[in-house]
Amino acid sequence: MKRVSTAFLKAAVIVIGIPVLAACIFVVPAFGNFAAYFFPEFSAMKIVVMLYMYVTVLPFYFALYKAYQLLNYIDQGRAFSELSVQALQVIKRCAVIISALYVLFLPMVYLLAEYDDAPGLILIGLFIVFAALVIAVFAAVLQKLLQEAIDIKSENDLTV
Known part of the structure; x- marks a missing residue:
């Protein structure tokens, strides 16, 4: 059962990355053109907007990679590790x-x-900010719980 649930979550991590990649290929250039159209006096607007949006994708994919690694740790029985x-x-x-x-x-x-x-557009931006903050808080809570579980486990190993 554990392998099935982690395999499902690994697939979900991959599926989450695909639409973001598609957005990087199709939506970001269109958004850059949109910004350049409305700010013709600033000639580099398209490049600035596209570069900024591509920079925000880097931590997203790094977090997805770490989530995939975390699921591998769970599969290997190293869920309660540093x-x-x-x-x-x-x-x-x-x-x-x-x-x-x-x-x-x-x-x-x-x-x-x-x-x-x-x-x-503003609502979409606010949604991204809110979703990222929720993920950050959730990861912080899980990190704290996992650290406490590791501490309890090491304490119990020392008493036995």
Whole structure:
């Protein structure tokens, strides 16, 4: 049962990465063109927007990689190890970085939404920030619980 659930979660991690890759290929260049259209006086706007959005994808994929590693640790019976705690810490940091980068990007999204009268852009940006913060808090809670479980386990090993 354990292998089936981790295999399902590994597949979910891969499936989560595919739409983001598709968005990087198709949506990000369109968004860059959109920004360049509304800010013609700033010639590098397209490059700035695209570069900024691609930079935010790097911690996302690194966190997905660490989640996949964490699932491998669970399969190998090393769920209660320092490696798992470190993987959760990296996931937490990546989520905080993503959230911070999008918070810094929201003023530009606001300007684009004002020009095009599209408040949905702001909601999408806020959703990304909120989702990343929820993941960061969840990873922090799991990290703390896992560290406490490891401490209890090592304490019990010493008493026996």
